[in-house]
Amino acid sequence: MNLFVPGRLCLFGEHSDWAGKYRTMNADIVPGMAIVTGVEQGIEATAEASERFEVTCSAPELTELWHDFSCDMDSAKLKEIARSGNFFAYCAGVASYMMEWYNVGGVKINITSMTLPMKSGLSSSAAICVLVARAFNLLYNLNLNTMGEMNIAYVGELRTSSRCGRLDQACAFGVKPVLMTFDGEEMDVQPLNVRKDLYWVFADLCAEKDTIRILADLNKGYPFASDEKERNEHWALGEGNRELINRAVEYIANGDAEKLGMLMREAQNTFDEKIAPLCPKELTAPKLHKILSDEYIQTLTWGGKGVGSQGDGSIQFLAKDKVCQDRLISYLTEIGLRPYKLTIKAVHSVRxxxxxxxxxxxxxxxxxxxxxxxxxxxxxxxxxxxxxxxxxxxxxxxxxxxxxxxxxxxxxxxxxxxxxxxxxxxxxxxxxxxxxxxxxxxxxxxxxxxxxxxxxxxxxxxxxxxxxxxxxxxxxxxxxxxxxxxxxxxxxxxxxxxxxxxxxxxxxxxxxxxxxxxxxxxxxxxxxxxxxxxxxxxxxxxxxxxxxxxxxxxxxxxxxxxxxxxxxxxxxxxxxxxxxxxxxxxxxxxxxxxxxxxxxxxxxxxxxxxxxxxxxxxxxxxxxxxxxxxxxxxxxxx
Missing domain, CATH: 3.90.550.10 (Spore Coat Polysaccharide Biosynthesis Protein SpsA; Chain A)
Incomplete structure (x- = not known):
């Protein structure tokens, strides 16, 4: 069978997934909310049943970097590989979980195309985890729904050295925006109505950031805030984020791109004011803010903001139309960034x-x-x-x-x-x-x-x-x-x-x-x-x-x-x-x-x-x- 899993882009609500999880320890924390979408770039693969767990590659994008992987369907061996830190660790993490909890044989996966950039805030690791979970699910008729595939991909990735967030696996829902809610250990996902086409552009800033440092510093304020900075963080990831997300859902449903772009700028300002002071070394993000304030870019877009854990990792914009989207792609390329196009298609109402x-x-x-x-x-x-x-x-x-x-x-x-x-x-x-x-x-x-x-x-x-x-x-x-x-x-x-x-x-x-x-x-x-x-x-x-x-x-x-x-x-x-x-x-x-x-x-x-x-x-x-x-x-x- 043929499989495709996209990367994911968090449009609004970054960090709220792990913050909402702390409600198990502090009931005063507001549930986290995020709007996440799959992107057009992703991983294409074929999958077939096999006696072993194998991952091969015929994707031209990876031929120079790739070596094939094969392992017995042995839980201990797969767990060892999951802890190894290489790219196949994610695949092995999911396979080890499937081996332990389901009566399955092996799977042979051949990656035929890899258009998803790695280490760019688009969760390539989550995409490969979802792809492996889906291959096992479909080949062995496990009758897992999309949430089931997401949960297995999440647990599989946790078996590696990665500390992924819950919103990463939203790529399982494909190239469409979803509203995710994080209430302690509970997670809910609701697809969103899209009234008009939205022309997004996101780009790798080609700079450096320390995601582990960002998460470590921001986690210090949870589950209980001890000072004014941490109380600001709780508000920004809780009550403030909830109000912002509700407006974003409304603007997406109404097709109001201009208001949605203004909301992106508001979200970035809130992040800079309320959250960035907890990790100033990483979240001051000079390159991100230089690009956001570029006057030419502002003529092409309704708004822009950071991506994922923020910092100088990736950036996203909502272009005014398709022509502006193309011009923005060209300009970002000229100034040395690696941009990607994402058009979130309107769902045509049934008339x-x-x-x-x-x-x-x-x-x-x-x-x-x-x-x-x-x-x-x-x-x-x-x-x-x-x-x-x-x-x-x-x-x-x-x-x-x-x-x-x-x-x-x-x-x-x-x-x-x-x-x-x-x-x-x-x-x-x-x-x-x-x-x-x-x-x-x-x-x-x-x-x-x-x-x-x-x-x-x-x-x-x-x-x-x-x-x-x-x-x-x-x-x-x-x-x-x-x-x-x-x-x-x-x-x-x-x-x-x-x-x-x-x-x-x-x-x-x-x-x-x-x-x-x-x-x-x-x-x-x-x-x-x-x-x-x-x-x-x-x-x-x-x-x-x-x-x-x-x-x-x-x-x-x-x-x-x-x-x-x-x-x-x-x-x-x-x-x-x-x-x-x-x-x-x-x-x-x-x-x-x-x-x-x-x-x-x-x-x-x-x-x-x-x-x-x-x-x-x-x-x-x-x-x-x-x-x-x-x-x-x-x-x-x-």
Whole structure:
């Protein structure tokens, strides 16, 4: 398998990870908070199972410095290497932990590319530790979630001479910013919404600093402050940092780059005033401050600050735009620094939706001879009798969707939608309606303006139907709802909005899920995986199986909950599809040999293997309209 783990850059909140850990000894310490992101530079590798633990290299960046490493899967030998101090110490530290706590064989890792600079404040050591933990996890199906990989990487690195912080392993979450909270031994990680592209530049100052000295001096003030300087440090890493981080999260979510840049300058000033006096020899940092005050750089950036432990190690800037980012890279290179580009991409909000309604509705015959099943009437929660499709469209509109594409079986079917959504009632009928109903009539017509139509003229499967919307989607993320399913939210957020908000944090394909009895799994698509959060609402999917037998599901597809119960999860009927899904559907259609159908499930499983996929446990209930019994239940309960 192919693996990539980036380096990490701490945007705000450096030092707060170890400071927050001291809450185990002093409850008055404010939990630490930091905003950390993976960078574009990292380590690429291939991994395969092996009898031994081996690390080889074919990366052109390292060929002159590299010698291959190989060791028996022996805990004592691996621990000895971990204490040796060389680059492989980090790999061996993680491998020794895996050997002790998991029943695993060896792993052979070949590093194919190393674009991540070492000893530049970007945690190359944490990246290699996460990469090794991930290789063991995936090759031996250990079912560790991202936090599990992070924790093993952290413990593995602690087995070396390194004294890494907890925020270093944030690289496990990839190239996106996350909010990390450190409360004693507890750590929480939350992905952040990014409203607009942010153009970062960070650079190695090509100077010297003593990180061990910095950490030693700053740790003297913990867990209890003994003088004014140490009280200032507690405030700066605690209450002051928390207030600053909360503003940073807000500015990132709003896409306010100018305010975010000003906040970087404020953070640096606070550090210089409140923390640097504890280690003046290292934190006076003349080169850092000379570059920060460069007048030309200030014309290109909204702000800048130090990186990591601070000192004359590395520097970071938020450029005003892409042109300024490129100019800044060129200028920093000219003055002898080693700069790197980081563009934190905005997560595009989901503004488009798809509803396939091309089926005849055989199981609801003969009513479907005269009325498409998505026009069957249902009493909605507001007491109005509405067609199913109207309830679905209102859910989407209330979730911020601007355009909806309906997949029909033929142009002939369009007549029913045109009559309902585009044709005004006659004056005779309209005038009989009360004021509220007349207003609702206008709502129907306004929704009609958002509708687009495509046609599945060949019935080659559900995946083929969805792919007819490829031109409509145009590479944007899109939410897919089923045309014969209704969704009831148990909160004030529609189910569709819950799913969209999850996507905006994780930026991955999403499938809504709900638990079902083991006895009925053979009727559904069943997913399995590892919980990504404590609330057990986000499932990092490892398997997607269409209509498995109960015995197979019991052995392979159960998901343990925090109360020890094994549950089985099926698709809830809402999906967030990304460009990768449509590319895969297109490939599957091109390779279609006329046997079977082009299934969406197949494409989703293929995409999950490539980029990952999240199952989202929504706070709501689904109502199926696809057969007589389900329709009867929906009428009675919805």
């Amino acid at each position: 488009k939706a798809i509803i396939p309604v091309a089926g005849f509705g055989t199981r609801l015959y003969p009513a479907t001879r005269c009325l498409k099943k998505d026009f069957f009437p249902i009493v909605d929660k507001d007491g109005l009798v509405k067609p199913v499709i109207m309830i679905l469209l209102e859910e989407l509109i209330n979730s911020g969707i601007e355009e909806i594409c309906l997949v029909l079986g033929s142009e002939e079917e369009r007549k029913q939608y045109k009559e309902f959504f585009e044709t005004r009632l006659s004056s005779e009928h309209f005038n009989k309606l009360n004021a509220a109903a007349q207003e609702y009539e206008n709502k129907i017509l306004n929704i009609g303006k958002r509708l687009r139509y495509v046609y599945q003229k060949e019935k080659l499967g559900f995946g083929h139907a969805v792919y007819q919307c490829n031109e409509f989607v145009n590479g944007d993320p899109v939410i897919l709802l089923l045309g014969d399913t209704l969704y009831h939210s148990f909160s004030n957020k529609p189910c569709a909005l819950q799913l969209i908000e999850a996507y905006e944090k994780y930026n991955k394909p999403m499938i809504s899920i709900h638990d079902i009895p083991l006895a009925v799994v053979s009727h559904y698509g069943v997913v399995s995986g590892i919980w990504e959060n404590k609330e057990e609402t986000l499932l990092n999917m490892t398997t997607f199986c269409e209509k498995p037998k109960a015995a197979f599901a019991e052995e392979h597809l159960g998901v343990k909950t925090k109360d020890g119960i094994t549950k089985y999860f099926s698709v809830f009927g809402q999906y967030i599809l990304t460009s990768e899904v449509f590319e895969q559907l297109g490939e599957n259609i091109r390779n279609y040999n006329g046997t079977g159908e082009v299934e969406l499930t197949t494409a989703l499983e293929q995409v999950r293997n490539k980029v990952g996929m999240i199952g989202v446990r929504l706070n709501g209930k689904m109502y199926d309209m696809g057969n007589v019994n389900a329709f009867r239940k929906t009428i009675a309960e919805y």
